[in-house]
Amino acid sequence: RLQQHYINKPWWNKLIFFGREDGHLSKAQLDLLERKIIEKMKRAEIELDNNTQGNQSYIDKLSQFSALSLLSKVERVLIDIANIDLFASDDTEFDRFDPTPNNDTISILFGRQHYTGSSYRDVFTKLVSTLVLSSEISKLTDLINSTEPNTVQILGTLERVSGKGTKLTKAIDSSKYHVYVNFSKDALYKKIQILAHLTNNKVTFERW
DNA sequence: TTACTACTTCTGATCTCTAC
DNA sequence: GTAGAGATCAGAAGTAGTAA
Numbered sequence: 001r002l003q004q005h006y007i008n009k010p011w012w013n014k015l016i017f018f019g020r021e022d023g024h025l026s027k028a029q030l031d032l033l034e035r036k037i038i039e040k041m042k043r044a045e046i047e048l049d050n051n052t053q054g055n056q057s058y059i060d061k062l063s064q065f066s067a068l069s070l071l072s073k074v075e076r077v078l079i080d081i082a083n084i085d086l087f088a089s090d091d092t093e094f095d096r097f098d099p100t101p102n103n104d105t106i107s108i109l110f111g112r113q114h115y116t117g118s119s120y121r122d123v124f125t126k127l128v129s130t131l132v133l134s135s136e137i138s139k140l141t142d143l144i145n146s147t148e149p150n151t152v153q154i155l156g157t158l159e160r161v162s163g164k165g166t167k168l169t170k171a172i173d174s175s176k177y178h179v180y181v182n183f184s185k186d187a188l189y190k191k192i193q194i195l196a197h198l199t200n201n202k203v204t205f206e207r208w
Numbered sequence: 209t210t211a212c213t214a215c216t217t218c219t220g221a222t223c224t225c226t227a228c
Numbered sequence: 229g230t231a232g233a234g235a236t237c238a239g240a241a242g243t244a245g246t247a248a
Binding site for chain 1: 234
């Protein structure tokens, strides 16, 4: 499939793939998963290059449960670990993945994307990382310093360490940037509002 | 394998400094 | 005096090493 897409679909540059470690994923299960993902994408009003509905292969109930369980795990890992919500506009689906939210977690809704973390700084870091790695970074030029970040220009290309050796910044994976994170809860709240303003996004502090 | 200790890192709060 | 920026600190949490 990748070879076909490499030749026929020149527009893509990233992919997400998953499978089972033991390799036990039947044709019927693959067809079911493809069909479910297509359905979810369409419900989320995401434009698809693929015009098919997916194959209607017969699948027994046990295999169906196994496949859907795998899909649920994949989506959860994407959201919790990689911070990627494939069906961001489908709030119902998002809620189903996390029916018992942990009161210890912090979460915000930024635009159509949920960000959760174990701390205020964690959520802030995830949000900034996502923006930096997206086209939204072009809207954040006022926040970028060519050297070390500071409390105003929170993004920079160098790590910042205090005189006593305290790290005041965090490196953003897969980018050249470091983000200043040594803020109080209130300061983080305000910085997120600034990010929302600059990127024309609405932000809701769900568990803050 | 478990328990313990020491060390490092992370987090949230607070203090100091500066500009207005 | 006040607000915001910059810096520091204490406690919590996590990790690594070691002995039993």
